[in-house]
Amino acid sequence: MDKNVSALLNDQINKELYSAYLYLDMSNFYASKGLDGFANWYEIQAKEEQDHAMLIYQFLHNNSETVTLEAIAKPDKVFETLMDPLTAALEHEQYVTSLIHNIYAAAQAVNDYRTVQFLDWFVKEQGEEEKNSSDLITKMELFGGDAKGLYMLNSELGTRVYSAPSLVL
Ligand code: FEO
Numbered sequence: 001m002d003k004n005v006s007a008l009l010n011d012q013i014n015k016e017l018y019s020a021y022l023y024l025d026m027s028n029f030y031a032s033k034g035l036d037g038f039a040n041w042y043e044i045q046a047k048e049e050q051d052h053a054m055l056i057y058q059f060l061h062n063n064s065e066t067v068t069l070e071a072i073a074k075p076d077k078v079f080e081t082l083m084d085p086l087t088a089a090l091e092h093e094q095y096v097t098s099l100i101h102n103i104y105a106a107a108q109a110v111n112d113y114r115t116v117q118f119l120d121w122f123v124k125e126q127g128e129e130e131k132n133s134s135d136l137i138t139k140m141e142l143f144g145g146d147a148k149g150l151y152m153l154n155s156e157l158g159t160r161v162y163s164a165p166s167l168v169l
Contacts, residue, residue, distance in 0.1 A: 020049035025075035037158030090133035
C-alpha cells in the first residue's frame with residue numbers, strides 16, 4: 001500500500017478513537033444532568049466510533065500494513081447548555097467527513113481501488129452521521145425548550161439500541 005495512504009488510515013484509527021472518547025464525554029455530561037436518554041444515545045455513538053476504528057485497524061492488518069497506536073487526546077470541548085454537545089457533535093462529524101474525503105482522494109490519486117472501495121462505506125456512514133446530528137439539533141430546537149418536550153425527547157433517545165456495523169471485513 002502507498003505509504004501516505006497507509007499513514008492516513010493509521011491516523012484515522014486515532015481520530016475515530018478520539019471520537020469515541022468525545023462522545024463518551026457527551027454521554028457523561030448528559031448523565032450528570034439526569035438525562036439518561038441523551039446519555040444512552042451518546043454512549044451508543046461512542047461504541048460506533050470504536051467500531052469505525054476497528055474496521056480501519058482490521059483493514060490495515062488484512063493488507064499486511066503495520067499499525068501504530070498513538071495516544072488518544074483528552075476530550076477538550078466545554079459543555080454548558082444542553083444544546084452544546086449537539087452542535088459540537090455536528091461540527092465534529094463535518095470534520096471527520098473532511099478527513100475521510102481526504103484519505104479517499106489520496107487513495108484515488110495512487111489508483112488504490114481497494115482502499116477506495118473500503119472507504120465507500122465510510123463516505124456513506126458520514127452522510128448518515130451528519131444527518132443524525134443535524135436532526136437532533138432540529139428536534140432540540142423544536143421540543144427541548146420546555147420540560148415536557150425535553151422529557152419526551154429524552155425518552156425517545158433512550159430507546160436507541162446498539163447494532164454492529166453493516167460493513168464486515
Ligand atoms: Fe466515525 Fe462519527 O465518525
